[in-house]
Amino acid sequence: MKNSPMAKLILGVGILILVGLFFMFDLDRYFSLATLKNELDLFRDYYHGNRGLAIGIYMVIYILMTALSLPGAMVLTLAGGAVFGLFVGVVIVSFASTIGATFAFLFSRYMFRDWVQGKFSAKINAVNEGIKREGGSYLFTLRLVPVFPFFIINLVMGLTPISTVRFYLVSQMGMLPGTVVYINAGTQLAKIDTLGGILSPNVLFAFVLLGLFPLIVKKIMGWVKTKKIYAGFSKPQRFDYNLVVIGAGAAGLVSSYIASAVKAKVALIEEHKMGGDCLNTGCVPSKALIASSKILSQAARARDFGLDNAKISFDFARVMDRVHSIVKKVAPHDSVERYTRLGVACIKGRATILSPYEVQVTGVDGDQVLTTKNIIVATGARPMIPQLKGIETVSYLTSDTIWDIRTLPKRLVVLGGGPIGCELAQAFVRLGSKVTLVHRGERIMKKEDPDAAKVVMERFRAEGMDLRLEHGAREIRVNGEEKYLVCDIPNREPGNQDKNQEQNREVLIPFDQILVALGRTPNVSGFGLEALGVTLGPGRNIETNGFLQTNYPNIFCCGDVHGRYQFTHTAAHESWYAAVNALFGSVKKFKVDYSVIPWATYTDPEVARVGINEQEATAAGIDYEMVNYGIEDLDRAMAESQSHGFVKVLTVPGKDKILGVTIVGHHGAEIIAEFVLAMKHGIGLNKILGTIHIYPTMAEANKYAAGLWKKQHAPKRVLAWAEKFHLWMRN
Numbered sequence: 173m174k175n176s177p178m179a180k181l182i183l184g185v186g187i188l189i190l191v192g193l194f195f196m197f198d199l200d201r202y203f204s205l206a207t208l209k210n211e212l213d214l215f216r217d218y219y220h221g222n223r224g225l226a227i228g229i230y231m232v233i234y235i236l237m238t239a240l241s242l243p244g245a246m247v248l249t250l251a252g253g254a255v256f257g258l259f260v261g262v263v264i265v266s267f268a269s270t271i272g273a274t275f276a277f278l279f280s281r282y283m284f285r286d287w288v289q290g291k292f293s294a295k296i297n298a299v300n301e302g303i304k305r306e307g308g309s310y311l312f313t314l315r316l317v318p319v320f321p322f323f324i325i326n327l328v329m330g331l332t333p334i335s336t337v338r339f340y341l342v343s344q345m346g347m348l349p350g351t352v353v354y355i356n357a358g359t360q361l362a363k364i365d366t367l368g369g370i371l372s373p374n375v376l377f378a379f380v381l382l383g384l385f386p387l388i389v390k391k392i393m394g395w396v397k398t399k400k401i402y403a404g405f406s407k408p409q410r411f412d413y414n415l416v417v418i419g420a421g422a423a424g425l426v427s428s429y430i431a432s433a434v435k436a437k438v439a440l441i442e443e444h445k446m447g448g449d450c451l452n453t454g455c456v457p458s459k460a461l462i463a464s465s466k467i468l469s470q471a472a473r474a475r476d477f478g479l480d481n482a483k484i485s486f487d488f489a490r491v492m493d494r495v496h497s498i499v500k501k502v503a504p505h506d507s508v509e510r511y512t513r514l515g516v517a518c519i520k521g522r523a524t525i526l527s528p529y530e531v532q533v534t535g536v537d538g539d540q541v542l543t544t545k546n547i548i549v550a551t552g553a554r555p556m557i558p559q560l561k562g563i564e565t566v567s568y569l570t571s572d573t574i575w576d577i578r579t580l581p582k583r584l585v586v587l588g589g590g591p592i593g594c595e596l597a598q599a600f601v602r603l604g605s606k607v608t609l610v611h612r613g614e615r616i617m618k619k620e621d622p623d624a625a626k627v628v629m630e631r632f633r634a635e636g637m638d639l640r641l642e643h644g645a646r647e648i649r650v651n652g653e654e655k656y657l658v659c660d661i662p663n664r665e666p667g668n669q670d671k672n673q674e675q676n677r678e679v680l681i682p683f684d685q686i687l688v689a690l691g692r693t694p695n696v697s698g699f700g701l702e703a704l705g706v707t708l709g710p711g712r713n714i715e716t717n718g719f720l721q722t723n724y725p726n727i728f729c730c731g732d733v734h735g736r737y738q739f740t741h742t743a744a745h746e747s748w749y750a751a752v753n754a755l756f757g758s759v760k761k762f763k764v765d766y767s768v769i770p771w772a773t774y775t776d777p778e779v780a781r782v783g784i785n786e787q788e789a790t791a792a793g794i795d796y797e798m799v800n801y802g803i804e805d806l807d808r809a810m811a812e813s814q815s816h817g818f819v820k821v822l823t824v825p826g827k828d829k830i831l832g833v834t835i836v837g838h839h840g841a842e843i844i845a846e847f848v849l850a851m852k853h854g855i856g857l858n859k860i861l862g863t864i865h866i867y868p869t870m871a872e873a874n875k876y877a878a879g880l881w882k883k884q885h886a887p888k889r890v891l892a893w894a895e896k897f898h899l900w901m902r903n
């Protein structure tokens with residue numbers, strides 16, 4: 173059947189007519205216990221005279237009744253038992269009821285699934301995931317427990333992603349015990365006076381037990397699986413620690429902080445520097461460098477501020493000294509001293525997991541083995557190094573090593589247009605390097621909407637960055653003193669957009685230094701995970717369940733090594749769940765809440781986001797409305813000569829509920845906080861509009877975006893009446 177609105181309309185109307193006729197002609201009177209008892213002899217005689225035909229007619233009626241979700245299936249089932257006997261009755265009813273249920277399921281799927289999935293996609297994703305994972309066992313339970321009306325199960329299941337074959341098979345198996353009970357009751361029909369009589373407390377209890385059966389089986393299987401995974405490891409009688417945390421980056425620090433706050437005995441093992449990436453080679457140094465480069469950019473735009481010129485001379489090594497001094501200044505927050513004071517046993521050395529209960533630390537003083545009830549793996553990630561031919565012939569830079577340079581690279585190639593590449597490329601172009609940003613895709617910042625990336629790309633080009641898009645890096649070639657990055661680019665005729673016809677051609681980009689910024693690989697090898705068989709995900713991240721448990725339920729993970737998000741604040745967020753679930757999971761476990769995750773890229777202008785953007789909404793088939801407030805209109809932005817960018821808000825159609833926000837602009841990462849709070853606590857645009865914002869601030873942009881939404885949803889009829897009212901008042 174064609175998936176067209178007309179076909180749906182015809183089918184819907186057809187079914188409505190059939191259902192209407194059923195009730196109009198009072199056909200349900202034939203499906204009562206009294207009718208059945210009165211006519212039983214007649215039915216039996218007919219069956220003995222015309223076995224095949226009687227079974228056929230019965231099946232067609234049964235299938236129609238269940239397919240159309242009409243009442244009477246219970247009486248029909250009893251009749252099956254009374255007329256055909258136990259064995260034949262069970263076989264016939266089992267097939268007829270499942271076929272009919274499957275028709276109802278298909279009808280609901282055809283008519284409503286796309287609409288429901290589109291309309292409620294934000295909420296339904298979790299249900300879809302659950303159904304994909306455990307749809308069979310949910311359905312089996314629902315089928316076994318007859319207190320749920322089957323016609324509702326058929327229709328609701330049609331709206332989920334469960335496959336038709338699975339639905340059919342599970343339904344047939346799940347309904348079988350109930351069918352046997354009802355058919356058996358039918359064979360005793362003469363003794364049954366009311367339908368309620370079939371469901372005596374004993375029978376109902378048996379059904380509930382049957383319903384719980386799959387859950388009990390699941391629990392037992394989980395227990396057996398856990399037993400199996402821990403087999404071969406001896407559990408110590410006593411543990412040195414409640415929790416051993418491996419890695420003292422954001423994730424490890426917050427995990428151990430929480431553990432010590434709730435009085436657990438916790439050890440934190442770090443092989444390198446306390447504070448991990450964020451403090452030493454990530455957020456802190458990058459933001460410090462960006463701050464220096466921003467001053468140079470302001471000076472370069474002196475005329476925009478009415479100044480003739482503002483030349484700044486500087487020594488790059490001193491700029492890097494400042495970067496290191498900032499790291500030093502922040503370091504006490506993450507120091508051994510502070511964490512020791514908090515009650516955490518900080519141990520320097522490399523951790524190796526020997527068993528789910530033992531962690532070996534190899535430090536300067538030799539090895540020690542700690543026994544522990546739980547382990548949190550918070551080993552972070554490292555720069556991904558591509559397998560480029562010749563890469564080993566140059567001393568390339570990464571986000572780990574760039575902080576050690578003392579001389580400004582004259583020509584810097586930045587390989588990768590993600591957040592780290594973009595932030596550092598702009599900082600270096602402002603510091604005076606000739607920067608070429610090489611990116612494989614058609615635009616930088618692929619996770620953000622194209623209009624957001626466009627604003628940033630325009631700024632990059634205006635500042636003198638050589639932006640090379642659709643450049644596939646292939647090789648690093650060294651020719652005497654000169655180094656080149658060899659890239660393949662599409663050899664496209666002007667105006668020819670047909671990618672199938674293009675042949676690549678080679679370009680050579682000379683450089684003095686190359687920064688590899690192609691993403692970050694989780695640190696999962698060399699410390700015992702392989703030997704233990706801890707399951708990894710497709711991105712070689714550690715795979716966990718929603719409670720951040722690995723396949724060893726007492727080994728948890730959080731932060732970059734988990735890899736779902738790679739930010740400091742998400743590492744900290746996950747740490748709470750990992751620590752609390754590790755320490756209190758036997759009493760209550762908490763599923764990580766990823767519903768409102770914000771982040772920012774600290775280019776100028778900043779690109780900040782919370783929730784979904786347009787490209788994600790489109791990919792997921794989520795309906796949305798959108799308002800886009802251009803910051804060029806904002807008084808404060810004009811006063812600061814920063815009038816560029818936008819606040820884009822996606823909302824649920826017809827409602828002020830926020831689905832996601834992208835802000836591109838000066839201080840975007842700061843002003844998005846209002847939307848983060850709003851989304852987290854279900855505050856809509858109406859309330860943002862009704863909140864006083866200080867004038868003149870960049871944050872006013874949020875209110876103006878809410879104002880645009882209000883304008884779009886102005887009550888036109890009421891306003892027309894208001895106009896008439898004012899006219900009347902004037903006259």
Ligand SMILES: Cc1cc2nc3c(=O)[nH]c(=O)nc-3n(C[C@H](O)[C@H](O)[C@H](O)COP(=O)(O)OP(=O)(O)OC[C@H]3O[C@@H](n4cnc5c(N)ncnc54)[C@H](O)[C@@H]3O)c2cc1C
Binds near residue numbers: 418420553730
């Ligand atoms: C240039 C750059 C800029 C960034 N800017 C931002 C930003 O502005 N905002 C933001 O939110 N995020 C930013 N990030 C990302 C952020 O730094 C990371 O998401 C965060 O540091 C992850 O913390 P983590 O604890 O998971 O891992 P890490 O900080 O990497 O910590 C892991 C620690 O584990 C240790 N370790 C590993 N294996 C062992 C072992 N076997 N034994 C003992 N110790 C071990 C490592 O030495 C390391 O110290 C940036 C990253 C980079 C590279």
